[in-house]
Amino acid sequence: xxxxxxxxxxxxxxxxxxxxxxxxxxxxxxxxxxxxxxxxxxxxxxxxxxxxxxxxxxxxxxxxxxxxxxxxxxxxxxxxxxxxxxxxxxxxxxxxxxxxxxxxxxxxxxxxxxxxxxxxxxxxxxxxxxxxxxxxxxxxxxxxxxxxxxxxxxxxxxxxxxxxxxxxxxxxxxxxxxxxxxxxxxxxxxxxxxxxxxxxxxxxxxxxxxxxxxxxxxxxxxxxxxxxxxxxxxxxxxxxxxxxxxxxxxxxxxxxxxxxxxxxxxxxxxxxxxxxxxxxxxxxxxxxxxxxxxxxxxxxxxxxxxxxxxxxxxxxxxxxxxxxxxxxxxxxxxxxxxxxxxxxxxxxxxx
Amino acid sequence: xxxxxxxxxxxxxxxxxxxxxxxxxxxxxxxxxxxxxxxxxxxxxxxxxxxxxxxxxxxxxxxxxxxxxxxxxx
Numbered sequence: 001x002x003x004x005x006x007x008x009x010x011x012x013x014x015x016x017x018x019x020x021x022x023x024x025x026x027x028x029x030x031x032x033x034x035x036x037x038x039x040x041x042x043x044x045x046x047x048x049x050x051x052x053x054x055x056x057x058x059x060x061x062x063x064x065x066x067x068x069x070x071x072x073x074x075x076x077x078x079x080x081x082x083x084x085x086x087x088x089x090x091x092x093x094x095x096x097x098x099x100x101x102x103x104x105x106x107x108x109x110x111x112x113x114x115x116x117x118x119x120x121x122x123x124x125x126x127x128x129x130x131x132x133x134x135x136x137x138x139x140x141x142x143x144x145x146x147x148x149x150x151x152x153x154x155x156x157x158x159x160x161x162x163x164x165x166x167x168x169x170x171x172x173x174x175x176x177x178x179x180x181x182x183x184x185x186x187x188x189x190x191x192x193x194x195x196x197x198x199x200x201x202x203x204x205x206x207x208x209x210x211x212x213x214x215x216x217x218x219x220x221x222x223x224x225x226x227x228x229x230x231x232x233x234x235x236x237x238x239x240x241x242x243x244x245x246x247x248x249x250x251x252x253x254x255x256x257x258x259x260x261x262x263x264x265x266x267x268x269x270x271x272x273x274x275x276x277x278x279x280x281x282x283x284x285x286x287x288x289x290x291x292x293x294x295x296x297x298x299x300x301x302x303x304x305x306x307x308x309x310x311x312x313x314x315x316x317x318x319x320x321x322x323x324x325x326x327x328x329x330x331x332x333x334x335x336x337x338x339x340x341x342x343x344x345x346x347x348x349x350x351x
Numbered sequence: 352x353x354x355x356x357x358x359x360x361x362x363x364x365x366x367x368x369x370x371x372x373x374x375x376x377x378x379x380x381x382x383x384x385x386x387x388x389x390x391x392x393x394x395x396x397x398x399x400x401x402x403x404x405x406x407x408x409x410x411x412x413x414x415x416x417x418x419x420x421x422x423x424x425x
Contacts (some may be wrong), residue, residue: 005393007400115354122357135352152404157390157397161415 136188271320371406
């Protein structure tokens, strides 16, 4: 949260996560090189550098596939949420793996060219008009550029200064990067080899990512279609206040507007925008801890009464008026300006 | 792609990057103070961490710097 920037907000979990990530990448690279060496047909042996090029490329692609699966998986099951909170280190690792892959490619395939290796990378194969033998290296270069922008803007400084909307839009580049990488693999190594390992790796990865996003998108679409029409006076019926689990929220979808998270904290009922100011996380899927609503994605906190983060933090979200009539909670569809103080509705006082 | 076009692409990338480095240095050495005082007060390693992004996105950040300065004046 934005009272000061730190390089990394280390927690014991984050340290363990990073150790597991580093070990996982190391084991993958070692296993790939070992298996690649043993599986090479006689007379077609690759050099150690060629094996490393493929190992780093496969590791980057596999890690990006995992990164893109985490978002939808976390929406399907809360067990994946800890991975979601620490995704940015995976993203930076993915970029570094891709950078090593690209560096080795430049060194091995273009380092001894007559022109500058970077020029050689783009100009050596000029077959841009034909899908067969297409210069797939340029696709990898574009994907690496996108991954660099994502890694370089992963720090909270960028989210705070670009704003959540622009930051999120910029980070949608990850899908372009993934599509470019699938094309890079399909037009590159898959065209030049008869084996099925690479088409399966790229195809299964792509289908998993696309399939999970479709499933979650379908669920979210169902939620949007079940939007609750406000009454003429603007109030929306939420349902029995006691049906909202203590410390949790019920998410209401007004037609054509941001979702509203209606929380119950003991006998108090209040409502905030469902969109966290940090990275747009779903506040309504978080819990009330120590008197504050805690975003399930990165732990950003908001006070129930005014939607402001506790001092010295400065984030704030829109608040909504609530009321309870005969035990039924209502929320007004019109958001109040972010940070506006609203008294919570009390169960005892309203029956 | 011909060698000439490839050279031109890398030349444009180089110019863009060089302007980005100048912009990022100006940000880190002073402009940041008015743009984001928290970042200005942050440790050097944080500034080093955001430096590559400033180089890459200098037109966007430059636009934000100008608009914030303009809003501040008005």
